[in-house]
Amino acid sequence: MLLFLALIFSLLFAVTIGSSDIPFKDVYHVVFYKLFGIGDAAMGEGKIHDVVWFIRLPRLVLAAAIGMSLSICGVVMQAIVKNPLAEPYVLGISSGASLGATLSIMLGVGITFGSNYVGIMACLGAFLISIGVVALANIGGRATSVKLLLAGMALSSLCGAFSSFIVYFSNDQDGMKTVSYWMMGSLGGASWENNAVVVPISILGVLFFWTQYRTLNLMLLGDESAITLGTDLHPWRQLYLLVSSLMVGFAVYCAGVIGFVGLVIPHVVRMLFGTDHKKLVPLCALVGAIFLIWADVLCRIIITGMELPIGILTSMIGAPVFIWLMVRKKYGFGGKES
Numbered sequence: 001m002l003l004f005l006a007l008i009f010s011l012l013f014a015v016t017i018g019s020s021d022i023p024f025k026d027v028y029h030v031v032f033y034k035l036f037g038i039g040d041a042a043m044g045e046g047k048i049h050d051v052v053w054f055i056r057l058p059r060l061v062l063a064a065a066i067g068m069s070l071s072i073c074g075v076v077m078q079a080i081v082k083n084p085l086a087e088p089y090v091l092g093i094s095s096g097a098s099l100g101a102t103l104s105i106m107l108g109v110g111i112t113f114g115s116n117y118v119g120i121m122a123c124l125g126a127f128l129i130s131i132g133v134v135a136l137a138n139i140g141g142r143a144t145s146v147k148l149l150l151a152g153m154a155l156s157s158l159c160g161a162f163s164s165f166i167v168y169f170s171n172d173q174d175g176m177k178t179v180s181y182w183m184m185g186s187l188g189g190a191s192w193e194n195n196a197v198v199v200p201i202s203i204l205g206v207l208f209f210w211t212q213y214r215t216l217n218l219m220l221l222g223d224e225s226a227i228t229l230g231t232d233l234h235p236w237r238q239l240y241l242l243v244s245s246l247m248v249g250f251a252v253y254c255a256g257v258i259g260f261v262g263l264v265i266p267h268v269v270r271m272l273f274g275t276d277h278k279k280l281v282p283l284c285a286l287v288g289a290i291f292l293i294w295a296d297v298l299c300r301i302i303i304t305g306m307e308l309p310i311g312i313l314t315s316m317i318g319a320p321v322f323i324w325l326m327v328r329k330k331y332g333f334g335g336k337e338s
Helices: 002-014 024-036 047-081 093-107 117-137 145-170 173-184 192-211 213-221 223-228 234-255 261-273 277-301 310-328
Strands: none
Touching: 002 047, 002 277, 024 047, 047 145, 047 192, 047 213, 047 234, 047 261, 047 277, 093 117, 093 145, 093 173, 093 234, 117 145, 117 234, 145 173, 145 234, 173 310, 192 213, 192 234, 192 277, 213 223, 213 234, 213 277, 261 277, 261 310, 277 310
16 A cells, blocks of 8 residues: 555656646646646646646556556566566567567668558567467477576577677668667657556456466475465466566557666566565566656756657666675575575
8 A cells, every 4th residue: 555655746746747847736727727627727738738738648658557567567578487586578578579670760661551650560569479478388388487588599699680680781870770779768758548448457467467476476496396286386477477468558659668667667576575476476567657757857858958768777776686686685585595
């Protein structure tokens, strides 16, 4: 409950922060008028209305949704492969999204999808690679956590090689800059139209994985222990991987690649609250949402006159935190030294 209240407070306070100096009362007049019809009708239009309602609030809501998705998918990935170093991008999802974006930016693939074709191609790339990981892991026998991890690493390297090949031979300087900027991640393209898709998917994904806490707990015990308890983990791993790739794909579609959130947030929450997924899933969702909201705020104000790509900031924060976790030797499941 405290974290939920902290999330609401973060949204309400962060919306008052930005490069434009807007009084607190005007910000809240706009929000309350748009949400509840309370206040002066003049707040339903004008520059202040546009800044608050069409720029600040949509990107904060998107930040919360993406933070939830990446954090939950990190928890799930770590359970699927029984590896505390796993995250949403370790099984090739990030590389698949990067390849899709590179194909669209450099070669124009998918341009028929419309103005958002880059994001759509990235989403398709992430989803198709996840299907490829499952298919490859099932060759020669049923997929296991180790085979999923190895298949993800192999396909990730392959996608990265193809992306580099396309960039190298295209000789398109503007395209290379666009690819690089997109790979850094940004919430600048947030809109209520995109949020109407991403937010429900994020919430439904969190609720789905929350109902699966027993199976996720069993995954930490291993296949043999799960079978003795009457549960076959094989189909669940594949289902969870596909659902996770869908959530990450839509996050990538709206904001590009944002790293370290799915790796660090689950570790921090696990150290503080334990490994039971009944608590871990909702807590990670809330902490991830709060973290990305404030990361976005910092990106907008840390450098005067320009916006820092959020992927850079999350890496600058996440990498030292992860190194600290490793030094403490607390990155194993259950808080035990590895």
